[in-house]
Amino acid sequence: MNIFIEKIKDPVERQEVEFVESKGVGHPDSICDDVCEICGKALATFYKKKFKTVLHYNIDKALLVAGSARPKFKGGKINSPINLIIAGRATDKVGSEKLPVKKLIADTAKKYLKRFKLARFNIIVDIKSGAENLTQITKKKKPVANDTSFGASHFPFSRTEQLVLNARNHLNSQGFRRMFRAAGQDIKVMGIRTKDRTELTIAIAFIGKHIKDMNDYIVTKERIAEHLISKFGVNVKINTLDDITGDENS
Incomplete structure (x- = not known):
């Protein structure tokens, strides 16, 4: 060495x-990243279409829990599916109207995962309502940041x-x-x-x-x-x- x-x-x-x-x-990390990204875009599109603005959401956490399989030449068998847990926060209520946030996320993830034809997924959506101080941000006329995150590239x-x-x-x-x-x-x-x-x-x-x-x-x-x-x-x-x-x- x-x-x-x-x-x-x-x-x-x-x-x-x-x-x-x-x-x-098809790597677990890529699947988690891509699912969060596409679900976030779907939420933003839904909010924009319905309310003419993007309401607060933060879909940036996913956990892929391995299933189990019996590998075999010429075949094999899946014993239990992969669990994909999608977590975060999103505005799920405006006034008295409940928004189908969890269903939208589940349907979007399911559609995306169809590209993995040989895999079986169990999708678990664990999304909670956004904090009040963050959900109010979208009501401000002046654009403001709702997080301190930043990215770096080269x-x-x-x-x-x-x-x-x-x-x-x-x-x-x-x-x-x-x-x-x-x-x-x-x-x-x-x-x-x-x-x-x-x-x-x-x-x-x-x-x-x-x-x-x-x-x-x-x-x-x-x-x-x-x-x-x-x-x-x-x-x-x-x-x-x-x-x-x-x-x-x-």
Whole structure:
């Protein structure tokens, strides 16, 4: 093992070591982020259409609780669904009128999750009414902030960042899925640059019904690695914790 210690003072491309990670659309973190984002947009659209303004809401918390499955070559079985808990606050009453906030969020999440055709989800919406001092903000004529949150970003991407982003987007693409039907949507890409040498370590969930046996899995994984090496020109490692001497649970 090589250990590098350096001060973080120069642009990242001048550092000797660089780590970059990105998660695919089927990764639990991505699902939670995307569901909160799309549910928030649906709420804003609903408020704007009905009241001509966006009422207070804060849908920014989700928890994906893993289900259980019995993996098997040529098939497998889902024993229990994934629980997706969506939490936050939203204006659910104006005057004496109750607003269908929970139903709107549940329906929006359900529609979004249909893209994951092989997964089963149980959607739990735990949304409470907004605090009175925050719900009053939308009544002010002068625009004001309702939170102290802020975001930070940077541009342009380093070469390693762009590589990881391109690899993730390719793995998420329909073209890649047509080439490798066994590759699932739950992926994570990590790029590691050590001086001038860069490699990708990738975790890919495989779909059991498209894998005949352990040998077929090994061959498919090698084909994907060769495809990525050819496309991106760097060394690629996939599912590095595999025990190929075991069975489909390894």
